[in-house]
Amino acid sequence: MSMSSEFATSGFEDALIILGAAGIVIPTFARFRITPVIGFILIGMLVGPAGLGALSGDYPWLHYFTITNREAIEPFAEFGIILLLFAIGLELSFARLWSMRKLVFGVGAAELLLSAALIGIGIHFVGQSWGGSIGLGLALALSSTALVLPLVGTSSPVGRAALGMLLFEDLAIVPIIFLLGAMAPFAQQEGWEGLAQTLVIGSLTIAAMLFLGRKLLPPLFAQAARTKSPELFLAASLLVVIIASLATSAAGLSPIVGAIVAGVLIAETEYHDQVEIITAPFRGLALGIFLITVGMSLDLRLIAANWQALLLALVGVVVVKAMVTGVLLRLSGAGRAVAAETGVLMASPSETTLIVLATAAAAQLIRPETAAFWQIVTAVGLTITPLLARIGQDVARRMEARTQEPVPDFTVGDDGEQRAVIIGFGRVGRLVAEMLTMHGKPYVAVESNIDAVRAARREGFPIIFGDIARPELVDNLRLGHASALILTMDNPVLALRIVKKVRGYCPDLAIVARARDATHAAALYRAGASDAVPETLESSLQLSEAVLVDLGIAMGPVIASIHEKRAEQRAEIMEMGELAEPPKLKRRTLREAKSESG
DSSP: HHHHHHHSSSSHHHHHHHHHHHHHHHHHHHHTTOOOHHHHHHHHHHHHHHTTTGTTTTTTGGGGGOOOHHHHHHHHHHHHHHHHHHHHHHHHHHHHHHHHIIIIIIHHHHHHHHHHHHHHHHHHTTTOOOHHHHHHHHHTTOOOOHHHHHHHOOOSSSHHHHHHHHHHHHHHHHHHHHHHHTSSSTOOOOHHHHHHHHHHHHHHHHHHHHHHHHHHHHHHHHHHHHHTEEEEEEHHHHHHHHHHHHHHHHHSOOOOHHHHHHHHHHHHTTTTHHHHHHHHHHHHHHHHHHHHHHHHOOOOHHHHHHHHHHOOOOHHHHHHHHHHHHHHHHHHOOOOOHHHHHHHTTTTTOHHHHHHHHHHHHTTTOOOOHHHHHHHHHHHHHTTHHHHHHHHHHHHHHHHHSSSSOOOOBBBBOOBBBBBEOOOOSSHHHHHHHHHTTTTTTTEEEEOOOHHHHHHHHTTOOEOOOOTTTTHHHHHHHHHHSEEEEESSSOHHHHHHHHHHHHHHHTEEEEEESSSSSOOOOOOOTOOOOOEHHHHHHHHHHHHHHHHHHTOOOHHHHHHHHHHHHHHHHHHHHHHHSSSOOOOHHHHHHHHHHHHOO
């Protein structure tokens, strides 16, 4: 073999391909505000052995752009899952875990067992043996921790519900694997004894990790912090993850369990924020590698040849899991929208489904061709997880919109009073609303987060639920009768789109927009904004004001200099936007509206 072909098939070239894919996928999909999950899976399909890799024998130059050995990068993908579960553990604490015990061991256990039972019974009726049906039911009932939690986080109601059920599934992986091994036709009584022994040893190992971690981790990270070396801090973090995963693996448990325990232990220390920040790039890259391996398992020709059976199987799994999860969450007291969104989000199979399928095949509970069929179903299910998340959000919004009380016309009241319209009711929008209230100026806010809407209504804020990204909502706001439009959401692309559209049919409306930076502010001015306020500029001016006052300078000169500097910066931004002067007509209209309402 020549040196060039050796290099072409080396792991080093595979690493370059993966890094190149990450460099293309992440910024490209972020530019269009699409999750990079789909991009990584598509890259895996393209460069994998079922894609361009299949042509590398006829076209040797393709060796430099394809990955032909899927098994060679799987260890890196498994390490990515470990880092992801470690990051999830960093967001937890013992107090939070205890508060979630009913969700984890109540709803989580019921969701897994009931979904597995229904899926297994359905598969048995199409000709699978009971042993194989149990194995397939347990495998397909699992949901993807690696994809679900990054899509919704762990702080929202949907995220908390998903986290509780996913934690139980992660803990249940090892008992499931031992159960399938004990059910094998060749298994003897030692299979059950091995399960009991592993659970005992695993429990003792976790208890030892909890005890030693509380004693050893604080001084370890304190020493790393004293050196002020990010490299040493990173090394200490990865060392903890690796040792914890190896410990649980040696005890017969999944390394995922060790990663979660390590994250929970560090979450109890004062260094958890720094650890989370410093390990984030590695988590994203390693997760990308895992998703590439998922894409490499998809053979489009095989999918095309069996698309009807694959579609029927996938739809059946998704429908059963969505219904079971949604019903159980409703019975546990969750709202209709939260239950529906969580059910749809959790409906696809998991990356650990592939592990359980391999175990069932090794135990001879299912045939290899059956395992291959369901592996494709799982890979396709992982691919559509972001789509299911979007569908779940849309379903939840429609359900909330139907259940909300009617909202009166808010742009023009019975007395003909003009109101300002605030789009977005987060930290910035709430502050703007409070200032308008302080000065007696009427307004109404529009927010797409139903939890924020409910909280604001309880506090007495005039707010409605709606997604401003939908063009029909902008049309229904009757902005031609508003006194001002204030855009406070942190979405540069959407803000520009709204400013352009509204300015087209409201030439005299005052439009004040939150800008991410000076460049974004200049673009907003070009689009027709009356005022664009860069976050970076205002935070710098506030910091300067605080410093000057603390240094003993009188408040009057400080305020005057701040206003002068703000005017200078605004003039520079206007020049960037190629505007000779601020839109005086629009600003004059705003002052007239103020005088009329005052």
